[in-house]
Amino acid sequence: MPLRVLTPLGRSLLVLASAVTSVAVWLNWHEFVQLGVVAFGLLLVGLLWQVLPGTPMADVGLRPSRLVEGGTTATATVHVQAGAVPMLFPKITVAVGHRDVSIRLPFLAPFAHHTESFLLPAMPRGVHPVGPVSYEKTDPVGLVSRRFDTATGLELFVAPRVTDLSLFAGGLTNDLDGATSKQLSMSDLAFHALREYVQGDDLRHVHWRSSAKAGELLVRQYHETRRGHVTILLDGRRSSYRRLRDFELAVSVAASIALRAVRDDFDTYLRCGSHLARGRNATALTDIACRFEAQVEDDYLVQSDDAASAVSGTGLVVQVTGPERDVVELDAVARRFDQGATWIVVRADSESEASLADSPRFRELTVPDLSHLRELMARGLR
Numbered sequence: 001m002p003l004r005v006l007t008p009l010g011r012s013l014l015v016l017a018s019a020v021t022s023v024a025v026w027l028n029w030h031e032f033v034q035l036g037v038v039a040f041g042l043l044l045v046g047l048l049w050q051v052l053p054g055t056p057m058a059d060v061g062l063r064p065s066r067l068v069e070g071g072t073t074a075t076a077t078v079h080v081q082a083g084a085v086p087m088l089f090p091k092i093t094v095a096v097g098h099r100d101v102s103i104r105l106p107f108l109a110p111f112a113h114h115t116e117s118f119l120l121p122a123m124p125r126g127v128h129p130v131g132p133v134s135y136e137k138t139d140p141v142g143l144v145s146r147r148f149d150t151a152t153g154l155e156l157f158v159a160p161r162v163t164d165l166s167l168f169a170g171g172l173t174n175d176l177d178g179a180t181s182k183q184l185s186m187s188d189l190a191f192h193a194l195r196e197y198v199q200g201d202d203l204r205h206v207h208w209r210s211s212a213k214a215g216e217l218l219v220r221q222y223h224e225t226r227r228g229h230v231t232i233l234l235d236g237r238r239s240s241y242r243r244l245r246d247f248e249l250a251v252s253v254a255a256s257i258a259l260r261a262v263r264d265d266f267d268t269y270l271r272c273g274s275h276l277a278r279g280r281n282a283t284a285l286t287d288i289a290c291r292f293e294a295q296v297e298d299d300y301l302v303q304s305d306d307a308a309s310a311v312s313g314t315g316l317v318v319q320v321t322g323p324e325r326d327v328v329e330l331d332a333v334a335r336r337f338d339q340g341a342t343w344i345v346v347r348a349d350s351e352s353e354a355s356l357a358d359s360p361r362f363r364e365l366t367v368p369d370l371s372h373l374r375e376l377m378a379r380g381l382r
Helices: 008-027 030-051 208-214 244-263 282-290 300-310 327-334 370-380
Strands: 057-063 066-068 075-081 091-096 099-104 113-119 126-138 145-150 154-159 180-185 190-196 218-225 229-234 267-272 275-279 316-321 342-348 355-358 363-367
Touching: 008 030, 057 126, 057 154, 066 282, 075 091, 075 126, 099 113, 126 282, 154 282, 208 218, 229 244, 229 300, 244 267, 244 282, 244 316, 244 342, 244 370, 267 282, 267 300, 275 282, 300 327, 316 327, 327 342, 342 370, 355 370, 363 370
Parallel strands: 066 154, 229 267, 229 316, 316 342, 342 363
Antiparallel strands: 057 075, 075 113, 091 099, 091 126, 126 145, 126 154, 180 218, 190 218, 267 275, 355 363
């Protein structure tokens, strides 16, 4: 009999049954023989209960599946369907991150359905797995217990706290129209030339005055332009920050800047370590910020090389780091990008004063908490 399936009560009963049976055989006491038979019989019933068919099924749902750190908590809903065996006030356990949440359900008849909802505990920023649902199948006496895992695990995204920043347009006016490329387009901003009409061309691009002079339809052709770009690089080296909460502040700063850029319709590149997102999708940028982690390894320069090669013509480069990152290394990162880009360094330091400093190479902001970021960024982009 595998001892691991026995509960503490079951193991105690097994020891008692073995002891009284030994005493009964040694002293020939019939009363102890009957007691041993009853004890072993209960254990046998518990084992048979485990092999009865009909494993219960469970599904887990989350509402909502995305939260903000320090805000409301999510509600998990578990739908349970009993198997062929009645469930005697079963206890189910739902894994939530590194914690387990246990719930006691009412009695469930064979094949009965039951739905239970409960609030999840407050979780820090990150991506937390929710599930699977574990069920302990126990006999009526509670001697034998087996654990079954059911339901597919879900992910709960807890986003960093952010603050709403001022419009970027005032500080990046030269980048709004984008730089022209060598690709030709039929609809854009930079006029290139006129060409003959081809079937399928949009009649809105016909240049009627030139067509009348030439005696044939001529349409406008444009240079394709690039959208404005904002690149945000978050330093993921743990030793760049004096305190772990400073790294969390840096994540909030980077996410706030990225969301402002997206709202202003800039193509945005947000990266920390191996985690990156780009484009103009606010949800994707927020989700990737949930996955940022401080690490021992320092791959900041390598990741900045990747960012510089992946993003061309960026109008703004924001390096978010801590007070311990050397300015020479920050300058080396900036030199990898176009020299015409605006360069801002934001240092997250919760025990410093809010400040803005200028140097010939860059503008440096020191942010002690999120409430100062809006004013400092507005001043930094002037």
